[in-house]
Amino acid sequence: MDYFVNVTITGLTQGMIYAAFALALVLIWRSTRIVNFAQGSMAAATTFIALSLIQAGASYWVALVVALASGFVLGAIVERVIIRPVEGGPELNAVIVTLGLFVAIQAAIAIIFGSSFQSFPTPFGVRGFEIGETTIPLTPTSLYVIGAVLVTMALLVALFRFTRVGLAMRASAFSQEVARLLGVKVGGMLTLGWGLAAVVGSLSGLLIAGGTFVYPAYMDSLIVFGFVAAIIGGLDSPVGAIVGGLILGLALSYVSGYAPRGSALVTISALVILIGVLLVRPGGLFSSTTARRA
Amino acid sequence: MTEAHGATAVSRSGGSAASGGTATTGGLLQVEDLTSSYGPVRALDGVSLTAEAGRITAVLGANGAGKTTLLRTISGLVRPVSGRVLLEGHDITKAPVESMVAKGMAHVPEGRGVIAELTVDENLRVGSLFRGKVGKDEFDRVYDLFPRIAERRNNAAHTLSGGERQMLVIGRALLAQPRILLLDEPSLGLAPRIVAQIFGLLRQLVDSEGLSVLLVEQNARSALSVADVGVVLNLGRVVVTDSASTLMADEDLRHAYLGF
Numbered sequence: 316m317d318y319f320v321n322v323t324i325t326g327l328t329q330g331m332i333y334a335a336f337a338l339a340l341v342l343i344w345r346s347t348r349i350v351n352f353a354q355g356s357m358a359a360a361t362t363f364i365a366l367s368l369i370q371a372g373a374s375y376w377v378a379l380v381v382a383l384a385s386g387f388v389l390g391a392i393v394e395r396v397i398i399r400p401v402e403g404g405p406e407l408n409a410v411i412v413t414l415g416l417f418v419a420i421q422a423a424i425a426i427i428f429g430s431s432f433q434s435f436p437t438p439f440g441v442r443g444f445e446i447g448e449t450t451i452p453l454t455p456t457s458l459y460v461i462g463a464v465l466v467t468m469a470l471l472v473a474l475f476r477f478t479r480v481g482l483a484m485r486a487s488a489f490s491q492e493v494a495r496l497l498g499v500k501v502g503g504m505l506t507l508g509w510g511l512a513a514v515v516g517s518l519s520g521l522l523i524a525g526g527t528f529v530y531p532a533y534m535d536s537l538i539v540f541g542f543v544a545a546i547i548g549g550l551d552s553p554v555g556a557i558v559g560g561l562i563l564g565l566a567l568s569y570v571s572g573y574a575p576r577g578s579a580l581v582t583i584s585a586l587v588i589l590i591g592v593l594l595v596r597p598g599g600l601f602s603s604t605t606a607r608r609a
Numbered sequence: 610m611t612e613a614h615g616a617t618a619v620s621r622s623g624g625s626a627a628s629g630g631t632a633t634t635g636g637l638l639q640v641e642d643l644t645s646s647y648g649p650v651r652a653l654d655g656v657s658l659t660a661e662a663g664r665i666t667a668v669l670g671a672n673g674a675g676k677t678t679l680l681r682t683i684s685g686l687v688r689p690v691s692g693r694v695l696l697e698g699h700d701i702t703k704a705p706v707e708s709m710v711a712k713g714m715a716h717v718p719e720g721r722g723v724i725a726e727l728t729v730d731e732n733l734r735v736g737s738l739f740r741g742k743v744g745k746d747e748f749d750r751v752y753d754l755f756p757r758i759a760e761r762r763n764n765a766a767h768t769l770s771g772g773e774r775q776m777l778v779i780g781r782a783l784l785a786q787p788r789i790l791l792l793d794e795p796s797l798g799l800a801p802r803i804v805a806q807i808f809g810l811l812r813q814l815v816d817s818e819g820l821s822v823l824l825v826e827q828n829a830r831s832a833l834s835v836a837d838v839g840v841v842l843n844l845g846r847v848v849v850t851d852s853a854s855t856l857m858a859d860e861d862l863r864h865a866y867l868g869f
Contacts, residue, residue, distance in 0.1 A: 479738055482727075486735040489726045496684060496718060498710040498739030498785070 321452035322572035323565065328457040329540075330564020331464040332519050336541030337548060337556035338468070339516035344550050346488035346508040347394075347402055349409040353416035355538035357393065357513055358520030360420055361386040362529055363428045365521060366435055375438045382521055383514050390513025394506045402505075424531040437525035460522045467518055468557065471511070484508055539582065540567070543589045548601050555601030563588065636695070637662040637821050638683070638714070638789050643692035645675075645682045652678040654845040655692070660789060665815055665822040667836035667853065669829045669867055674842040676825040677719050680791050683823075684709050684716040697788070711739055713788035717778045719797070725767035729758050729777055732766050736781035743784065751780035754810065772803035779807070783814070789821040796828045804828070808835040829867035833857045841866050 336354065343351045351357075365382035369375060397416060401408040439455035475481040486494040487504035495501050523537050544563045548555025563585060570584045571577040592600060636659035645653040653675045660666040668676050681687040683694050685706040694702045696712055709716065724732055733751060737743040752759035755776040761769065769777060775795055782790055792811075796804040812835050814820045826832035833839055839856040841848040843866055849856070856862060863869055 482731060482734055483738055485727060485731075486724055486738075490722075490724045492686065493718065493722045493724055494735065495706045496686075496710065496716045496722070497736050497781070498707055499735065500707050 317452065318572070322568050324452055324457055325572075326565035326568025327561065328460050328564070329568060330544075330561035331461050332523050332537065332560075333540045333544040333564050334557040334560025335464045335467065335515050335519035335522070336537055337545035337560050338471075338553055339512045339519065340541065340545040341548070341550060341553055341556040342508060342512035342515065344545075345553075346484070346505055347398065347409075348406075349398065349402070349413065350550075351509075351512070352410070352413040353393070353420060354513070354516045355520075355534040355541070356417045356420035356424065356531075357386065357389055358516040359529075359531065359534045360389065360424055361513075361517040362435070362520045362524050362533075363424055366433060366524075366529060367428065369436060375436060379521060383517055386513040386517030387510040390516075391506045391510035393513070394509035398509070399502075421531050428531070430531050432528040432530050435524040435527060435529045441526060456526060460525070463518065463522060467515060471515070471553075474511075480504075480507070536582065540564075540585055543585045546589060546599055547592045549599030550602075552599075552601035555599060558600065636660065637697060638823060639693075639695040640679070640683060641693045641695070643679070643682055643694065644690045645678050645687050646690055647678075647687075652845055653682060653689070656842070656845070656847055658840045658847060658850060660821060660823045661838070662788070662821050663815060663819050664837040665811065665824055665835060666838045666840065667824045667826055667829075667832040668840045668842060669826055669832060669856075670842035670848075671866065671868065672827065673844075675845040676827075676842055677793055678845075679842070680716060680718075680793050680823070680825055684714065684791060686716075710785045710787070713786075714791065715782035715785045715787035715789075716791040717782050717793060717795070719793040722778050723766040723769065723774045726765065728763055728765055729769070730762040732777055733781050733784055737784040740785070747784060751784060754783075755780050771798050772800070772807075775799060775803070775807055779810075783820075787820070789823060792822060792824045794825060794827060796826060796831055801831075804831050808832075811835060829863070830869045833867075 361382040364385050365378035368378040401412050437456050439459050441454050441456050443450040443452045483499045484504045487501040491501050544559035545556050548559030567581050571581050638660040640658050643656045682689050758777050833853045836853040839853045840850045
């Protein structure tokens with residue numbers, strides 16, 4: 316029983332991180348119809364910024380804030396400088412550009428920060444809380460991960476639901492032309508959207524790095540799981556990204572915890588789940604049937 | 610289509626209806642010698658027209674005559690090859706699309722232009738965003754004009770009927786407090802009764818509140834029944850500009866270009 320709870324909590328924690336990464340992809344897909352393949356290496360870059368601050372003596376929290384802020388700046392710059400010219404063009408152009416960016420940023424990380432394995436700290440312990448005699452498998456670190464993602468999502472929901480900027484961003488995402496005719500500065504909203512998405516992506520990169528080793532390609536497995544989570548959810552739905560992330564996190568944790576030689580099967584299981592979902596619902600679990608307007 | 614009519618633009622004496630005015634005189638919105646093309650296809654070929662303040666100016670013509678391109682060029686969605694657009698005497702030909710509504714021009718695009726994923730209320734709020742804080746009374750006024758959308762203010766806009774969508778986008782445009790409203794095919798796909806209701810309301814807003822309207826319509830009969838002035842387009846050129854009643858009475862012209 317204890318083991319089952321432990322595996323479940325691990326799955327939820329990992330799932331939250333997948334959800335955050337998937338959400339970053341969904342935010343960008345919804346507003347610009349571009350799949351940002353560079354999301355992973357953009358997040359890795361900000362994690363390395365955090366790491367070098369920590370190595371220079373800064374606290375984890377200062378490094379976290381600076382990394383998220385630099386994620387925003389990086390996302391905004393990428394949209395303005397690199398994505399803007401291919402926006403609205405053939406889909407393949409944007410795919411190639413973001414793939415190229417993925418490789419370029421990863422290479423830049425290796426050049427600037429080196430390609431060796433470096434340990435990344437976590438602000439909390441990884442031992443379970445103790446209640447009397449029994450140790451429950453919920454660790455402060457997993458609480459922190461789940462809490463950080465939940466708070467970020469709540470802030471995003473509040474931004475989109477209750478603020479004027481959020482309304483303008485949604486209008487721009489759903490219908491650029493109508494939004495422009497209504498006086499919304501759509502270009503600015505897209506830049507802001509990329510910046511926010513990069514913040515969420517960076518958060519996932521910082522959380523997955525906590526307590527492990529980082530190197531320029533350390534995000535690669537998260538990239539795969541994040542994409543699978545986003546596509547399971549329907550790529551168009553923020554709720555879908557979160558549910559997709561949690562489903563995937565739990566499923567992979569059970570595979571790894573219960574199947575014989577489970578840890579070797581994790582990656583392939585993610586792809587099996589992806590294929591299974593797409594066979595039943597080709598648009599993903601939360602795909603809407605409403606036609607999008609130009 | 611008869612070749613003879615299309616060859617030269619006829620401008621008949623119709624008082625204020627006459628087109629081709631110069632930059633300095635009259636006309637809330639003036640379009641001068643506007644030419645637009647999509648690649649090699651010339652959609653507008655030297656179009657000039659004037660929309661007077663406090664009038665409904667209807668641009669009529671068959672599918673492909675260039676009506677939608679005309680509105681899209683006026684509001685900057687399409688950049689013209691040559692020609693000018695003047696709003697209250699100011700050249701807005703190169704102004705950004707986003708700035709048009711603040712200058713006093715609200716463009717309701719073809720196909721309703723509701724943002725389907727947002728609620729009715731959110732659609733209205735997007736329309737007033739550029740003005741900063743807008744009083745609740747202004748929203749209430751729109752809901753008073755269109756009680757049918759008031760009942761559905763918290764529903765997603767994609768659940769609205771065609772007529773309700775048209776009411777929503779007109780209401781949303783009014784929240785921008787425009788001097789001139791550009792409407793692209795508001796009657797498209799609507800029942801005649803709803804069309805009459807919407808056109809009746811436009812007439813009322815023009816007469817009582819000094820709104821001006823540039824209306825693009827394929828449904829020439831309905832449009833001319835509410836408009837003051839009609840401009841007939843054919844293959845990207847102005848064929849004739851005259852008062853609505855004169856155009857209505859011209860049987861040859863109606864048969865040739867207006868399809869009724």
